[in-house]
Amino acid sequence: MASIIKKNSFIQTYNRLYERYGPQNWWPADSAFEIIIGAILTQSTSWVNAKKALENLKSSGYLSPHKIRSLSHIELANLLRPSQYFNSKAKKVQEFSKHLGARHENDIDKMLSQDTTTLRKELLSIYGIGQETADDILLYAAQKPVFVVDSYTRRIFARLRLSSLSQTYLDYQQLFQKHLPNDKALYNEYHALIVRHAKNRM
DNA sequence: GGCCAGGACACCA
DNA sequence: TGGTGTCATGGC
Numbered sequence: 001m002a003s004i005i006k007k008n009s010f011i012q013t014y015n016r017l018y019e020r021y022g023p024q025n026w027w028p029a030d031s032a033f034e035i036i037i038g039a040i041l042t043q044s045t046s047w048v049n050a051k052k053a054l055e056n057l058k059s060s061g062y063l064s065p066h067k068i069r070s071l072s073h074i075e076l077a078n079l080l081r082p083s084q085y086f087n088s089k090a091k092k093v094q095e096f097s098k099h100l101g102a103r104h105e106n107d108i109d110k111m112l113s114q115d116t117t118t119l120r121k122e123l124l125s126i127y128g129i130g131q132e133t134a135d136d137i138l139l140y141a142a143q144k145p146v147f148v149v150d151s152y153t154r155r156i157f158a159r160l161r162l163s164s165l166s167q168t169y170l171d172y173q174q175l176f177q178k179h180l181p182n183d184k185a186l187y188n189e190y191h192a193l194i195v196r197h198a199k200n201r202m
Numbered sequence: 203g204g205c206c207a208g209g210a211c212a213c214c215a
Numbered sequence: 216t217g218g219t220g221t222c223a224t225g226g227c
């Protein structure tokens with residue numbers, strides 16, 4: 001009985017957010033590679049600033065794995081400067097590009113077509129990709145039904161008393177996936193709506 | 203002038 | 216395993 005109530009609460013919360021904000025159309029990008037680089041650049045950074053760094057890469061013609069590998073650390077860091085922590089992010093973007101070349105011959109589709117468990121494990125082994133960024137990539141670039149948990153999700157659902165802030169990332173993810181249909185379109189919209197709602201409250 | 207954004211990692215106890 | 220420091224731009 002309690003489980004049914006909880007299940008309804010997760011769906012009702014989604015419906016309320018959707019009614020208020022409408023579709024969010026995530027992830028804004030022209031390619032899977034752009035989604036992945038964007039996911040790294042927006043770590044702990046507003047999308048507005050991450051987008052500026054992404055535009056620097058695009059407008060200068062460097063938004064591809066082999067072009068990124070051709071840049072020195074300083075050159076890449078300068079392009080990524082608006083995204084905050086630009087030295088760290090230059091290393092992360094460089095490491096992902098190297099991995100894609102060494103492991104998958106720059107074939108992003110080949111990489112993303114692996115099964116969810118294998119791909120998640122591989123992503124987590126790359127420097128700069130943690131659980132949230134890995135799940136962003138799984139959901140938005142690889143189109144896998146994986147729920148993305150971020151700090152907003154933890155705060156909002158703890159406040160609704162549907163979870164506890166002390167739960168781990170995977171606890172949260174399992175909680176959502178247990179109480180929601182296994183639907184990638186739903187997961188896509190839900191995470192985007194949570195971010196939209198969090199920004200609206202500030 | 204201070205705070206905080208669509209986190210991850212290194213280091214320590 | 217959990218807590219804390221570090222990274223270091225730009226808008227409000």
